[in-house]
Amino acid sequence: MAFDSSRLPAAYQEEGPAVTVLGSDHLVTFDYAEPSPVMLFAQRWWRRTKLVLKIGVVVAAVAAYPVLTIASNKIDDGPVEIAGQNWTMPEVGVAINKIARELEGAGWAGDRANWHPQARLTAMPAWQVATTDALSDHTRMLSELTVKGGEVDSDLKAATRLLRGVPGEDMRPRLTAAAEALNRYDSRAGRGLAVTPGKVEKLKAEANLFADWAKDDRVDLAVQVNQDVVEFPASKADIESFYGAKARAHVAQQMLAAARMTEPRLARLPAVSTAFDKAELAWGRAAEMKPLIVSNQSGDGPFMANHLASIGFFLVEAEDASRELAAALNELPEGALENVAALETRLASTAP
Structure with a gap:
């Protein structure tokens, strides 16, 4: 149904709705409402803090992996x-x-x-x-x-x-x-x-085995030291050769220490005791090397050493001392340890 305009008030039809126009004198002035300096500072500080935090997260994510890699390198040679x-x-x-x-x-x-x-x-x-x-x-x-x-x-x-x-x-x-x-x-x-196995037989076999380790490691180390092109400060193969030799030296040192602890009568045999001391000391020097960074440089410079040559030198001494220990044990008459034990028993019985 069509809209019937006759129902509107006559005043509205003639003049339209009444509109009141406000003058400028009725407006409120807000010139004094400026941003607080404290709030502006807080906003700038918060924006900068968020930026620093974002950069910090990125830097931490990038640097964390190398740090964790270094921290996870735990070689227990105690x-x-x-x-x-x-x-x-x-x-x-x-x-x-x-x-x-x-x-x-x-x-x-x-x-x-x-x-x-x-x-x-x-x-x-x-x-x-x-x-x-x-x-x-x-x-x-x-x-x-x-x-x-x-x-x-x-x-x-x-x-x-x-x-x-x-x-x-x-x-x-x-x-x-x-x-x-x-x-x-x-x-x-x-x-x-x-x-x-018998104690003397076992120790003699151990001495020969350890001497063979030293010989093989010296050959491997010499190959790495004499490379025509050497990476700075050492290649992956250099590091593997060094720590392989160090690991075997540590096993040899600990096995010798265990043999000495469980067979104190060896100290009563002068030739064996001297060779035993030399072997344990030489293997200990090789096992206890702890370079911060393995270096395979010339060794005559003012800063970088040649750790492969150093441990190789200690292994020369370890091999010689191990061969001497095996020879000294081989020259022992049969039943030597038992004779020492019997002598110690007699001496203990005659002591006042």
Whole structure:
């Protein structure tokens, strides 16, 4: 239905709605309402703070990974404490403690995912791989000394195999199984259910094994030192050679220390005691090297040393001392340690 304008008031139809126009004298002046200086400062401070926080987050994200990588490089070359532990063979105790320290300490670097900081390391993986390889060599030596009826002890055989890493396979379960196998052997040996080598025979075999380690490492180090082109301060291969040699030196040093602790009668044999002191000291020098950054430079400059040449020199002494120890043990008459024990018993019985 069409709109009927007749219903509107007549005044509205003629003049339209009444509009009141305000003059300028009715307006309120707000000239005094300026922003507070305190608020302006607070706004500027907050904007700058947010900018600094954003930049800080970006810088922290970029710098955190290298820092975590450096912090995760934890090489534990301290003494292996087995005093007070009930081991039938102290060398087995050293091996198990070394395995536990690597797994439960910094963790096994080779098992880390690609994104993990430890996956970017060079020194620590070389140290760990050389450590387990050295323990595998030592366990194989023990197995050869404990052959019974033409058969190698099953636990020592298993530990020798498990301590050798397999590319692409996690080492934690392998090392855990190796430690369990070594512990089973030591437990059986304590109950007389497994063959144990003679102390002199075992120490002589250890001295020869350690001397072979020193010889092989010296050859490897010499190859790296004599490279025509040397990276600054050292290449990845240089670092791996250095820490591989250091790891084997540490195993040798700790095995010798365990043998000395469990067989004090060796100190009563002058020739053996002197050779033993020299070997332990030489291996200790190689094992205790702790360069902040491995360097394979000429060594005659004012700043950078040649750490590969330095540890190689210590290994020359270690090899010679180990050969001397083996020779001194080889010259011992049969039953020498038992004779020393009998003499000590007689002296103790005649003491006032």
